[in-house]
Amino acid sequence: MPKNSEFIDKLRSSGLRPTKQRLKICEVLFKRDKTFHFTISDLAKNISEQLNQKISLATVYNTVHAFKNKGHLKEISINSSQSYFDTNITHHHHFLDEDTNELIDCDNDVIEKINVKNNLTGKKIKSVEVLIKVASDNQNQK
Amino acid sequence: MPKNSEFIDKLRSSGLRPTKQRLKICEVLFKRDKTFHFTISDLAKNISEQLNQKISLATVYNTVHAFKNKGHLKEISINSSQSYFDTNITHHHHFLDEDTNELIDCDNDVIEKINVKNNLTGKKIKSVEVLIKVASDNQNQK
DNA sequence: CAACAGTTTAGAATAGTTATAATGTAGTTT
DNA sequence: AAACTACATTATAACTATTCTAAACTGTTG
Numbered sequence: 001m002p003k004n005s006e007f008i009d010k011l012r013s014s015g016l017r018p019t020k021q022r023l024k025i026c027e028v029l030f031k032r033d034k035t036f037h038f039t040i041s042d043l044a045k046n047i048s049e050q051l052n053q054k055i056s057l058a059t060v061y062n063t064v065h066a067f068k069n070k071g072h073l074k075e076i077s078i079n080s081s082q083s084y085f086d087t088n089i090t091h092h093h094h095f096l097d098e099d100t101n102e103l104i105d106c107d108n109d110v111i112e113k114i115n116v117k118n119n120l121t122g123k124k125i126k127s128v129e130v131l132i133k134v135a136s137d138n139q140n141q142k
Numbered sequence: 143m144p145k146n147s148e149f150i151d152k153l154r155s156s157g158l159r160p161t162k163q164r165l166k167i168c169e170v171l172f173k174r175d176k177t178f179h180f181t182i183s184d185l186a187k188n189i190s191e192q193l194n195q196k197i198s199l200a201t202v203y204n205t206v207h208a209f210k211n212k213g214h215l216k217e218i219s220i221n222s223s224q225s226y227f228d229t230n231i232t233h234h235h236h237f238l239d240e241d242t243n244e245l246i247d248c249d250n251d252v253i254e255k256i257n258v259k260n261n262l263t264g265k266k267i268k269s270v271e272v273l274i275k276v277a278s279d280n281q282n283q284k
Numbered sequence: 285c286a287a288c289a290g291t292t293t294a295g296a297a298t299a300g301t302t303a304t305a306a307t308g309t310a311g312t313t314t
Numbered sequence: 315a316a317a318c319t320a321c322a323t324t325a326t327a328a329c330t331a332t333t334c335t336a337a338a339c340t341g342t343t344g
Contacts, residue, residue: 017341019291040331056293061332077221077273081301081331095263110260116274118252121237123276130272131219132258134265159310161322182300198324203301205322223300223332290341297334308323314316 014070021055025063029073035088037076037103040064043085076103078131093130106132156212163197167205171215177230179218179245182206185227218245220273235272248274 007026011018028046029038038046044060047053064085067073074086078096084103093106114128149168153160170188171180180188186202189195206227209215216228220238226245235248256270 017290019340021292058294058333059292062291075221077219079217079219079225083221083331095261097263097265098268099265104263107260107262110258110262111256112259114253114256114272116252117254118249119237119274119276120249120252121239121246121276123239123241124279126240126275126277128272128274130256130270132261132270133268134261134263135268137266159321161309163323200302200325201323225300286344288341288343290339292339293335293337295335298332300331301329303328304326306324308321310321311319313318 010072014072016066016070021059022063022066024051024053024055025060025067027051029067029087035086035105037084037086039082039084041082076129076131078103093132095132095134098133098135106130152214156214158208158212163201164205164208166193166195166197167202167209169193171209171229177228177247179226179228181224181226183224218271218273220245235274237274237276240275240277248272 004023004027007023007030008018010026010030011022016022024047025043028043028050040057040060043064044055044057047055047060064073068075068085071089074089076084076086076094078084078101080101086103088105092108093111095104095106096102097104110132111130114130116125116128119125146165146169149165149172150160152168152172153164158164166189167185170185170192182199182202185206186197186199189197189202206215210217210227213231216231218226218228218236220226220243222243228245230247234250235253237246237248238244239246252274253272256272258267258270261267
């Protein structure tokens with residue numbers, strides 16, 4: 001479980017000033033032993049409930065984007081109007097439960113390594129992401 | 143190249159009334175020989191320019207969602223605030239060019255069939271989608 | 285501690301999408 | 315073919331997630 005000084009290092013070493021707000025957000029995001037998924041509004045809610053503290057919504061957005069750009073968070077795009085973020089920045093894939101809109105990490109053994117055989121785009125591959133959508137069998141079509 | 147009567151059948155057989163507006167949208171979406179990707183605003187623009195006609199934006203949204211729910215269109219989620227739709231409803235994957243935000247179909251030979259070895263969710267797999275993000279090599283981190 | 289660049293903030297602005305409620309229309313019944 | 319009914323369309327308002335703005339504040343450097 002990282003200490004506060006580790007968060008300061010983490011921020012400094014990625015060129016971000018360790019402000020009070022960013023350190024609070026680090027506590028909420030990186031102080032647990034398990035990684036997890038969240039939306040911006042989840043996070044804002046957690047900050048005010050868990051820490052009993054108020055951080056401007058704009059700052060929450062700024063910080064999450066800064067963390068994402070520095071590689072401390074990953075953004076996962078699902079078919080939804082909201083973005084999900086993931087504190088697990090290792091390479092992995094996801095299940096999306098369409099009944100609950102919940103995102104679930106795939107363990108490494110769920111899918112074999114994906115080999116892109118022909119990249120005809122002439123550009124460099126930045127990432128290869130798999131999303132497995134699941135739902136109850138009796139689920140009606142939307 | 144499908145004729146108008148085929149669109150009427152297509153709509154009727156999926157339980158949608160063949161209205162003037164829906165037939166116009168069918169023309170724009172399904173009358174070409176190639177499949178393509180579009181956003182709602184692309185489509186609205188095409189309708190007014192290509193057909194020199196006005197369809198209410200609400201109707202464009204309703205129709206695209208109806209077509210999607212009936213399986214005539216697929217929705218592709220990329221990391222963006224906008225949704226892309228695809229007239230290619232066969233199973234396939236995508237490249238996303240991060241320089242241009244353009245979506246490019248993967249041919250079947252780009253990726254081997256993906257085998258989900260462990261589905262621990264206890265639910266039925268509805269889809270397995272791969273998104274390969276590409277960019278110029280010299281691209282700066284955002 | 286002065287100076288400055290980076291950060292935070294509340295609130296306004298924006299963009300994409302959905303809801304509303306009145307009007308119109310396709311298909312069915314008589 | 316008139317009447318009926320359920321489904322569609324429409325303009326516009328409302329909503330939601332996100333970004334912008336510009337003023338106030340703060341961490342860092344010299």
